[in-house]
Amino acid sequence: MKKTLLLIVVILAIALVALPFFGAYKTEEAFNGWIAEVNQAGTYELEWERYEKGWLSTNAVLKVGFKQPELTALFAASGEEFAIPLNVVLHHGPVLWRDGAGLGWFSGQIFLDKEQEIWIQNNLQVDGEEPFYLMRIFMNLAGNSSFNDRSLPFSISAADDTTIQVTAYAGEGKISRNGHLQYTGNLPQLSVVDESGKIAVDDMRIKIDSDFGKKVGRYVLPSSGEFSVSSISYNNEEGTGFSLQKLAAFSDMQINEEQTMANMVIKIGFGHVNFLGESVSDAALQFRFSNVGVEFLEHYLALIQQGYDSGENSAQLAMQSASLATTHLIPFGPELKIDALKFTTAEGKLNFAGRVAVAPEASQALSPFEILAYLSVDSSLLVDKPLAFRLMRQSTLRDLNAAQFEGGEQLTDDEKQAQADNQAQMTLDMLTVQGMLIDKGEQYSSEFHFKDGKAELNGQPVPLPF
Numbered sequence: 001m002k003k004t005l006l007l008i009v010v011i012l013a014i015a016l017v018a019l020p021f022f023g024a025y026k027t028e029e030a031f032n033g034w035i036a037e038v039n040q041a042g043t044y045e046l047e048w049e050r051y052e053k054g055w056l057s058t059n060a061v062l063k064v065g066f067k068q069p070e071l072t073a074l075f076a077a078s079g080e081e082f083a084i085p086l087n088v089v090l091h092h093g094p095v096l097w098r099d100g101a102g103l104g105w106f107s108g109q110i111f112l113d114k115e116q117e118i119w120i121q122n123n124l125q126v127d128g129e130e131p132f133y134l135m136r137i138f139m140n141l142a143g144n145s146s147f148n149d150r151s152l153p154f155s156i157s158a159a160d161d162t163t164i165q166v167t168a169y170a171g172e173g174k175i176s177r178n179g180h181l182q183y184t185g186n187l188p189q190l191s192v193v194d195e196s197g198k199i200a201v202d203d204m205r206i207k208i209d210s211d212f213g214k215k216v217g218r219y220v221l222p223s224s225g226e227f228s229v230s231s232i233s234y235n236n237e238e239g240t241g242f243s244l245q246k247l248a249a250f251s252d253m254q255i256n257e258e259q260t261m262a263n264m265v266i267k268i269g270f271g272h273v274n275f276l277g278e279s280v281s282d283a284a285l286q287f288r289f290s291n292v293g294v295e296f297l298e299h300y301l302a303l304i305q306q307g308y309d310s311g312e313n314s315a316q317l318a319m320q321s322a323s324l325a326t327t328h329l330i331p332f333g334p335e336l337k338i339d340a341l342k343f344t345t346a347e348g349k350l351n352f353a354g355r356v357a358v359a360p361e362a363s364q365a366l367s368p369f370e371i372l373a374y375l376s377v378d379s380s381l382l383v384d385k386p387l388a389f390r391l392m393r394q395s396t397l398r399d400l401n402a403a404q405f406e407g408g409e410q411l412t413d414d415e416k417q418a419q420a421d422n423q424a425q426m427t428l429d430m431l432t433v434q435g436m437l438i439d440k441g442e443q444y445s446s447e448f449h450f451k452d453g454k455a456e457l458n459g460q461p462v463p464l465p466f
Helices: 002-041 069-076 114-123 294-310 314-332 360-364 368-374 385-405 413-433
Strands: 044-053 057-066 083-092 106-112 133-139 145-151 154-157 163-166 169-175 180-194 197-211 223-236 241-255 261-275 278-293 335-345 348-358 375-384 443-451 454-457 460-462
Touching: 002 044, 002 057, 002 083, 002 106, 002 133, 057 106, 083 114, 106 114, 261 294, 278 294, 278 314, 294 314, 314 360, 348 385, 360 368, 368 375, 375 385, 385 413, 385 443
Parallel strands: none
Antiparallel strands: 044 057, 057 083, 083 106, 106 133, 133 145, 145 169, 154 163, 163 180, 169 180, 180 197, 197 223, 223 241, 241 261, 261 278, 278 335, 335 348, 348 375, 375 443, 443 454, 454 460
């Protein structure tokens, strides 16, 4: 019995001595893996300035740089390297007690170094005595990590009587052992006040869900992101201002099991906006890309990054993208669908939906005209008459102003307003007579379809010049 107990004690002693070394290895492996993924994304550049690994703890300095050419050029002129040093203090498991009792491979904190803290204290008015920025991180014995970060509230007062106030930021997230990252963050309020007025942003939130474990190539991975703001407002002494309520944006990309095709959804909308007396509400744009070749996405995103780094113009990128589309996009039969484009004004509502699809056989076409045989288009429009009149009137006014600017007939403002009223209604009536718009009493509607090289508008065939 005594021998058994002694053996157990010896085994435990060996484990307590050896396992922290394994914890140190797991710690370094995890951080180096995360750093590699961040560096590969092309926006940030992380590297260890110092990494001192001990038996029970690791002390390191991580430099966070940025790959944007603008920032590089800005700080190169002053001879300074633009990088933020972060202190990384980690404690190895499996028994953790310094950052809260528990079992895990490591726990620790990440925070700004002393020099950065001094700069912040000298240049910002910080509310709090704790470190300005702090992240707490923990990895359990199963290899799953959790973390939370926060920054203290602060304000900046500039020489031109501009004051910027930022409340405390807080975020939390987790990373699975397979590389699935989830993160949410919230900034309750940000405001900018100067002699002309005040800008206020309330309840800004972000949410990220990215599965690096299923990443394809360098850039493409299943992911979703959300961004929302409760309100944005601007008020000044003249009483004119701007307000936006319930702004929200969402994107999601999923990849099939074979990792050959991706489907993407993007949604943008807001509840209400008021600007210069104009009011728009219930605005939304929702569209999706389906059957997009992953190899095309990978090459396309690489081209964008290459163009951004080298300063190539958009025309060069467009030519290279067209070549990529022929070989890596069209063979999958891509589709762009606008599920909803809608908004409401004082004059009424507008709703639009559309779809453009290309059959895979189009990849064998030898000319753009041959591709048309494999192209299909569908669209529908429904708009209240007062809103249609206003939109047509605004378009007419722009044309009149442009013509006048180019030396055409010079009209007074009243004459332009009257002419715009007449031409707008005449144009709507003409479009209705021609069958391009359908008069539905209180609304106009229109539907267009194109398939097998044939076009149809509101149920009537449309002659084509090819």
